[in-house]
Amino acid sequence: QVQLQESGPGLVKSSETLSLTCTVSGGSISSSYYYWGWIRQPPGKGLEWIGSIYYSGGAYYNASLRSRLSISVDTSKNQFSLKLSSATAADTALYYCARQKQRTTAAGFYYFDYWGRGRLVTVSS
Amino acid sequence: EIVLTQSPATLSVSPGERATLSCRASQSVNSNLAWYQQKPGQAPRLLIYDASTRATDIPARFRGSGSGTEFTLTISSLQSEDFAVYFCHQYNNWPPYTFGQGTKLEIK
Numbered sequence: 001q002v003q004l005q006e007s008g009p010g011l012v013k014s015s016e017t018l019s020l021t022c023t024v025s026g027g028s029i030s031s032s033y034y035y036w037g038w039i040r041q042p043p044g045k046g047l048e049w050i051g052s053i054y055y056s057g058g059a060y061y062n063a064s065l066r067s068r069l070s071i072s073v074d075t076s077k078n079q080f081s082l083k084l085s086s087a088t089a090a091d092t093a094l095y096y097c098a099r100q101k102q103r104t105t106a107a108g109f110y111y112f113d114y115w116g117r118g119r120l121v122t123v124s125s
Numbered sequence: 126e127i128v129l130t131q132s133p134a135t136l137s138v139s140p141g142e143r144a145t146l147s148c149r150a151s152q153s154v155n156s157n158l159a160w161y162q163q164k165p166g167q168a169p170r171l172l173i174y175d176a177s178t179r180a181t182d183i184p185a186r187f188r189g190s191g192s193g194t195e196f197t198l199t200i201s202s203l204q205s206e207d208f209a210v211y212f213c214h215q216y217n218n219w220p221p222y223t224f225g226q227g228t229k230l231e232i233k
Contacts, residue, residue: 004168037222047212047224060220096169100216103157103175111159111216113180115168 002027004097006119012091014125018084022097022116029078030055035100035110036080038071040093041118048093052100052110053080087123094118127151127218131211131225137233140203146228148196148213157217160189160198163210163227172211173198200230208232 008020022036029036037052051061053071061069065084073080084091096118100110128151138144148158156176161169171180173189176196186207188199200207213225 039224046226047214049220049222049224052222062221098169105175109157109216110219111157111171111174112161112169112214112222113171113174115170117166117168 002099002114004099004114004116006095006097006116008119008121010120010122012087012121012123014088014123016087018087018091018121018123019081020095020097020119020121021079021081024078024080024099027099029073029080030075033102036073037098037100037112038082039096039098039112039115041096042090042093050082050084050095089123089125092121092123094120126221127154127215127223129213129215129223129225131213131228133228134226135229135231137231138203139233140205142203144200144203144207144230146198146200146211146230148191148198148225150194150196150215152218153193154215154217156192157215158189158191158196159214159216160187161212161214162207163212169212203230205232 003025005023012018035052038050051071053059068085070083098112098115101113103109130149132147158176160173163169177189186201210227212227
């Protein structure tokens with residue numbers, strides 16, 4: 001069974017770069033059937049999609065974060081990573097990584113099927 | 126951006142009874158909707174995808190229905206482990222992928 005594990009600093013200073021890595025086990029990140037995504041949940045609020053990446057490096061970003069966001073993939077380590085620059089208190093959240101699986105009956109539609117437990121990141125001044 | 130509105134925000138139900146959760150989309154998402162269960166400290170768990178298909182190892186008491194803009198998750202005969210937060214997710218119009226705000230299912 002696929003497992004995902006987020007890692008990275010739990011405390012980031014305001015204006016610095018928030019960096020997280022997701023390590024995938026139990027399956028290859030290089031499979032053509034999946035995208036790999038980041039989602040976050042601020043305390044007491046709903047889920048927000050951050051962005052998603054394919055194993056070849058093609059990525060989609062949430063427009064609201066695009067100017068500060070970079071998502072990359074390292075197939076040799078079976079990992080993908082998130083960098084969010086110029087962090088502010090509004091970026092304080094529980095950050096999840098997840099696998100996206102394509103619908104078998106219709107191409108181009110991907111749902112999140114496996115998630116990590118999340119990494120709480122606090123941005124402080 | 127498609128907005129998903131879940132209702133009610135909190136649902137109080139007794140064990141053994143049925144729970145009905147709603148998710149409404151601001152425009153049609155066809156059948157590209159999933160439901161998840163979320164518990165503190167755990168990874169969110171996929172319950173239903175494609176609006177009505179149960180994910181692997183999900184008990185038959187979880188049933189998803191609907192299409193277009195109106196969707197329902199029904200949990201029949203609630204077990205103690207079912208009390209959690211449930212959220213819906215649309216993957217029809219992206220980017221961005223969007224999620225509902227969640228329904229907290231609590232013990233009555």
